[in-house]
Amino acid sequence: MKRNQNVNASVAAPNAYTTNAYAASDRTAAHALIPVGRPVITATNLIMDYAARRRTANRVGATPMSALANTAPALNNVSFRLNVGETVAIMGPSGSGKSTLLHILAGIDLPTSGQVTYHVRNNCAYELTGICDQDRTMLRRNAFGFVFQSGQLLPELPAVENIALPLMLGGTDYSQATDTAMLWLERLGLKHLASHRPGEMSGGQMQRVAIARALATNPSVVFADEPTGALDQATGREVMGILMDAAQANGSAVVVVTHDPNVAAFCSRTVTMCDGRLLGGEQ
Numbered sequence: 001m002k003r004n005q006n007v008n009a010s011v012a013a014p015n016a017y018t019t020n021a022y023a024a025s026d027r028t029a030a031h032a033l034i035p036v037g038r039p040v041i042t043a044t045n046l047i048m049d050y051a052a053r054r055r056t057a058n059r060v061g062a063t064p065m066s067a068l069a070n071t072a073p074a075l076n077n078v079s080f081r082l083n084v085g086e087t088v089a090i091m092g093p094s095g096s097g098k099s100t101l102l103h104i105l106a107g108i109d110l111p112t113s114g115q116v117t118y119h120v121r122n123n124c125a126y127e128l129t130g131i132c133d134q135d136r137t138m139l140r141r142n143a144f145g146f147v148f149q150s151g152q153l154l155p156e157l158p159a160v161e162n163i164a165l166p167l168m169l170g171g172t173d174y175s176q177a178t179d180t181a182m183l184w185l186e187r188l189g190l191k192h193l194a195s196h197r198p199g200e201m202s203g204g205q206m207q208r209v210a211i212a213r214a215l216a217t218n219p220s221v222v223f224a225d226e227p228t229g230a231l232d233q234a235t236g237r238e239v240m241g242i243l244m245d246a247a248q249a250n251g252s253a254v255v256v257v258t259h260d261p262n263v264a265a266f267c268s269r270t271v272t273m274c275d276g277r278l279l280g281g282e283q
């Protein structure tokens with residue numbers, strides 16, 4: 001993927017991106033060259049109106065128009081900044097838009113309007129909301145790591161191959177990818193699980209492996225959606241400790257969606273969502 005010196009250039013010419021150039025060079029440099037305090041992700045005036053999207057997609061046949069017309073937007077003018085290496089918890093009541101915000105910040109989903117920019121280094125950025133699906137997939141694969149509540153590991157693969165998979169998808173060969181995966185298993189005290197398949201692990205062990213997998217690509221940002229939601233409190237605390245320590249050692253920023261104040265306490269900053277807005281305005 002070609003870098004742009006000017007963010008707006010990516011909007012004007014999204015097809016100028018090529019999918020491979022980003023991978024190796026920017027991945028290693030991504031957070032090494034940006035001093036802490038500089039943004040790694042900025043989001044401006046995000047609106048997410050699922051009903052409008054469905055209307056636009058002309059798929060309203062099964063849904064009464066009245067229901068769609070009265071649906072409040074899931075995100076209502078949200079602006080957000082994440083600094084390099086920063087750890088932020090997103091809290092708020094059920095349905096307030098936390099997961100929607102995380103998905104849009106991570107380029108998993110596109111907003112109805114608004115802009116999300118990934119800053120690789122000074123004056124160099126990609127606009128996630130202005131590039132094609134394929135390029136967004138490449139950027140997610142190379143720059144971001146993901147930890148979800150559960151179910152993210154492939155059941156047929158042993159832990160070492162689960163961790164190696166994102167590296168192989170990014171072009172690393174099997175032997176190098178599994179070597180890196182073994183290093184991460186060692187680093188997180190999980191070497192004994194290398195040949196275990198997810199069905200042979202506890203929930204806490206699976207989340208530790210998922211954390212190793214999220215960090216193995218050396219991401220600039222780890223996005224975690226209720227990473228401890230399926231764990232008991234003690235295991236959840238342990239898993240959060242591992243995630244935060246590993247992310248810090250790696251220089252990765254972390255965005256965690258959670259209902260649990262004990263989980264949020266691991267982060268340096270907490271923002272609160274209510275009815276699709278961030279309380280306190282821009283965060």
Ligand SMILES: Nc1ncnc2c1ncn2[C@@H]1O[C@H](COP(=O)(O)OP(=O)(O)OP(=O)(O)O)[C@@H](O)[C@H]1O
Nearest residue numbers: 050051073074092093094095096097098099100101
């Ligand atoms: N794919 C979708 N299509 C339509 N509406 C959606 C979709 N995803 C989420 N929503 C709606 O958007 C709003 C925000 O949902 P979201 O999942 O972001 O909230 P949340 O704060 O993460 O909730 P929870 O804490 O329960 O997971 C909700 O009203 C939800 O019903």
